[in-house]
Amino acid sequence: KAGVTQTPRYLIKTRGQQVTLSCSPISGHRSVSWYQQTPGQGLQFLFEYFSETQRNKGNFPGRFSGRQFSNSRSEMNVSTLELGDSALYLCASGPGTPPYEQYFGPGTRLTVT
Amino acid sequence: GNSVTQMEGPVTLSEEAFLTINCTYTATGYPSLFWYVQYPGEGLQLLLKATKADDKGSNKGFEATYRKETTSFHLEKGSVQVSDSAVYFCALSDKDNFNKFYFGSGTKLNVKP
Numbered sequence: 001k002a003g004v005t006q007t008p009r010y011l012i013k014t015r016g017q018q019v020t021l022s023c024s025p026i027s028g029h030r031s032v033s034w035y036q037q038t039p040g041q042g043l044q045f046l047f048e049y050f051s052e053t054q055r056n057k058g059n060f061p062g063r064f065s066g067r068q069f070s071n072s073r074s075e076m077n078v079s080t081l082e083l084g085d086s087a088l089y090l091c092a093s094g095p096g097t098p099p100y101e102q103y104f105g106p107g108t109r110l111t112v113t
Numbered sequence: 114g115n116s117v118t119q120m121e122g123p124v125t126l127s128e129e130a131f132l133t134i135n136c137t138y139t140a141t142g143y144p145s146l147f148w149y150v151q152y153p154g155e156g157l158q159l160l161l162k163a164t165k166a167d168d169k170g171s172n173k174g175f176e177a178t179y180r181k182e183t184t185s186f187h188l189e190k191g192s193v194q195v196s197d198s199a200v201y202f203c204a205l206s207d208k209d210n211f212n213k214f215y216f217g218s219g220t221k222l223n224v225k226p
Contacts, residue, residue, distance in 0.1 A: 004156075031212050043202065043216040056213045090156055092214075099145050099164040100206040102214060104156035 002027065004093050004105035012111045018079040021108045023091030025072050029103075031055075031096030032074040034066060037088040037107070049074055050096045078110075086112045115140050119203050119217035126193055126224050134188040134220045136177075136203035144205035146170075146179050146186040151200045151219070160188075160201070198224045 005024045013019050025032050033056075034046040045058040049068035066076045072093070078085055088109050092102035120135040138146065145164045149157040161170030166181035175190045186203060203217040 006156075033212060033214065042218045045214065048212050050212065056210065092157075094212060096212055098208060099162075100208065100212050100214075101145070101147065101159060101162060102206075102212070103159060104149070106156045 004091060004103055006089075006091050006105040006108050008108060009106065010109045010111075012113060013081050014113055015081055015083060017081050018077065019081060019110060021076045021078075021089055021091075021110075023074045023076070023093075023105060025074070025091075025093030026103055029093035029095055030072055031094045031102075032068055032072065033092045033094070033102060034074070034076050035090045035092065036060075037090055038086075043090075046076070055096075081112045083112050086110060115144070115205060115207050115213075115215045117203050117205055117215050117217040119201075119220050121220070122200075123221040123223055126222070128195055128224055128226050129192045130224075132188070132190040132193045132197075132222070134201055134203075134222070136186045136188065136217060138184050138186065138203075138205050138215075140184070140205055140207070142207065142209045143181075144207055146177070147204040147206070147214075148175070148177055148186070148188050149202040149204060149216075151202065153199075157202060193222070193224045195224045195226055198222055 031050045033048040048056040068074045088107045092104045094102040148160040161172040163170040163179035169178045200219045
């Protein structure tokens, strides 16, 4: 089975721009979660989608949004980028039913200048 | 609420030494527990899991036992190798809140030849 794929792997954007990151889950997985990883804050949960519905949300501003398509692929969007948004963004997929487990992609490294 | 606490790193060991990385958790229900490993420049890989009290997860020589009485899930390995050098994350999933995961801050392991 192919693993979780994320595109692009690296991205450089300028403050004020917006960005869209993409995640393709493992075949058959219906849940996709997004995380932000930074050296200072560690792994922080952004949101989780299950069958195209946002089921869980972390404590991030509204500039961070996401969606999930009928084929379970997911996108994450960040508008009005700030320097502090520079991070590794990780996507994880899972069955979305007990016993819950998640499988991570390699991440997208976003640098905001 | 739910939270995971890991021992501070980095942990530096010589090859073939015994490894313990402590992990304790706080949960309102009966979570599933996980250990993930992250190698430089990569996403997180699921190392092992346990879904109920007294379960032992094991993989690649690593083990962890779900101890409800001490709310712990310590990671152990009898003989570490240089290739085990990575960051290890303890995590729990809240069964009552679908797929929401809580991660510890990570423990960096350095193994010297």
